[in-house]
Amino acid sequence: MKRRNDKGVVLAKGAAGFDAALLGTSFNAQDPGRRPDLIVQANDVDDVIAAVRRANDEGLAIGICSGGHSWAQNHIRDGGMMLDLSRLNSIAVDAASGTAVIGPGCLSGDLNAALVRHKLFFPVAHAYTVGMGGFLLQGGFGWNSRANGLACQNVIGIDVVLADGTLVHASADENPELLWAARGAGPGFFGVVVRFHLQLRPRPKFIGMKLQVFRIRHLEAVMTWADRVGPDVLPSVEFQMVFNRRAAGIFAHGIEVLAPVLADSWREARDAVAFIADSPIRSKASLTLPLLPMSLGLMMNTGEKTLFLPNTRWTADSMWMNEPIEPLLPALRAIADSQPAAPSHALWLNWNAPASRPDMAFSLEARTYLALYGGLRGAAANPADESWATDHMRALQAHSVGVQLADENLGRRPAPFMAPANLARLDALRAQYDPQGRFNPYMGRVA
Template sequence: MSLPKRRTGKGVTLRRGQPGFDAAVLDSSFNGRDPGRRPDILVQANNVFEVIAAVKHAAAHDLNISICSGGHSWNQNHLRDRGMLLHLGFMSAIEVDVAARRAIVEPGAWCGDLDAQLRRHGLFFPVGHVADIGLGGFLLQGGFGFGSRKFGLACENVQGVDVVLADGSLVHANAQQHSDLYWAARGAGPGFFGAVVRFHLQLHARPKVTAMQSQIFDMQHLDEVVRWADRVGPEVDRSVEFQFIITRQVPLMGIFRPGIGILSPVLADSWREAREATAFIRHSPLRPLAARTAPLLPMPTTWMAKLGWFSLFPAGSRWCADNAWLTAPADDVLPAIHKVVETLPPAPAHALWLSWYPPAERQDMAFALESNTYFACYGEWKEAAGDESHQTWAGDMMRLFEPHSRGIQLADENLGKRPARFTTDRNYVRLQQIRQKYDPQGLFRSWAGVLPEQQAQQLSP
């Protein structure tokens, strides 16, 4: 099983047909599947000045721009036909002001690298759950990270962004200046209409205890686990990410046959607090049914994120993913979950249930759609021969949940194959109005697909 590759050396510019072009384009994606789409030109920018030059070149030559930083888009949203692919993955600087609890990061910096650097200073930011996720896309789509139930979405901890606009100008956007651009940068995801070259982050004191609580069930107990999770979800302390995966096996996580694995990180200020917050798992009425209940284990978030590399999201695999915010009780969605289990591809493919339970109020930003329960499917396979039979699995499964869902979140979007709501209609309209202001010619590409009714009202007042 291979590890993700770090960007090394200097970025280059390649045109279609040049030696190394195809390999460099495909290397921009975590997903090992080749969708067949190719830009006319690939620009691997090394600094802000090269980004500005690339944007000006694209505008002068009628080249629509798609952008990637870490390349973790399951849907490979940045791989489009024609135009320019602006690759920001080579821009990976991290600057930390320990005294002010601030950081400035470039879009290609990995979540795991930021977390490791902050850990040395006793600081914390809700980074993504897999170490090689690029911060650029992670922050733009919302940012569901470690501790996000306690510290807020990652994008809520973004205090400002430096953006290269369609006219090639570099602006700083925050709550006081270009506030509409700042609003859009927190939730627009791959539909954002500019190249963010720096994110200004608010940091927190690092929780004194980070630990993992796990409990494993055989698949025969699926109904009991789902109903119990649905029942206790509202009571779970905000320091805990109460979630479980459904998979055929994940030996590194103690799942040796088809089953359900509760894998819940907890971030607390004392060991006692962590134990109390996770006691509902160890002492649940389902414990007698569990194949294994582990003790609460101390585990740094850096280790948790690396565990994701090895066990659930190996590099070089081919992937399809999709998701839904559920609005119905357990019994209403269990038939669809059973269908997921019946059709589940071999490991490490899996489905995820997350008891999210958002706060009553969020900051005013483009991100605005969520619900109490999140469900997602992640299909994985190794060979191109499996593309036709596997690449539609996640979308097909999530269509079963549509009667019980209010939309999706952009981290696991599949908009090119299954258009779905990812923000409120009001926010969608506002995003299009702000796009018209900053990118009237549509230089920067938007989402791969949206619902027809949203598309029709995109410029409505």
């Protein structure tokens, strides 16, 4: 049954269109095999309140979807209610105060486009179609986050529907423990955020990209060099290596050395990425492009259309590491040699976590970040390709300090994602605000 009433659009399991509506919420084309009892497509805050109250009345657990970019499809669970927030996608920018209020279903690319008109900036997600709700809750590793902080650090308030159906505001001065939890709890948050209040920044005057491409046979040389120069790379540069079998879209198996840079001038940006043009391995490169000015919107769309193709069955996994590169080189070589066809790829990100962050639930990061994205297309699939990401992360687990919730696979490989003290505090808050366990917990975790 599908109906529109004062509680949003409600679809019951088994109704015509139920599976299409459910799987249509997920960027990942993989069918996880899980089915909730109900889907509620909320159109406004009142719909959300009504849905949560219905879940209470009927004893239903709630899974939440804002943009559907969870690789693990966290919002799709067996039984209970799946609450679709994608239609709560409003954007209100107050240029005078440098703030914005957005709905959880607002897309990253749409927020960026709205801010361009005001010459303002927010560290949105790297892909255009990522919903801001889930992105902000898991921490938000956005554009220029090394310089501007995680996206969640720039959340100054939330409006949240609690487990009992009440709507409250949280900020540094009002219900601060809820804001603390919303900054990093990810899919373990115990409420429905219906509005995020954001602190904006002046827009960088120059945005661009530096690119080099190497054949995969140079992996050890490239990664050794990257590890050596990484600690000195300026925060304005997102220095990263991407391995795939269609490097830059035109080469065979290779490594893309990418350096997006957001700076106050072309000269500042040029100086910030000079370490690539002057590197001792530059003669090995198959392609070197000059620093190219590019809009953020273009970079978002290009990355999504080349690396994250639609109609792809994805399995992703990730880890944070502090170790030097030498003991990791054999594992990186094994990852590359066993890599499935594009769009599967591996990301090595130079992060260099700061010495301190504001007090918030997010609390686990490290020197470097490794993420594997196994993307399969077509009906047939090699079992080794299907498990490529998680198998290699499991093999590297001894070198890891934990995972990032943006690219987690906790249901298949539980791993730390938060400092123990922060996780204990989050558990206590969950017990206080959601004593009946109305909102689904993490799909997997370790103590």
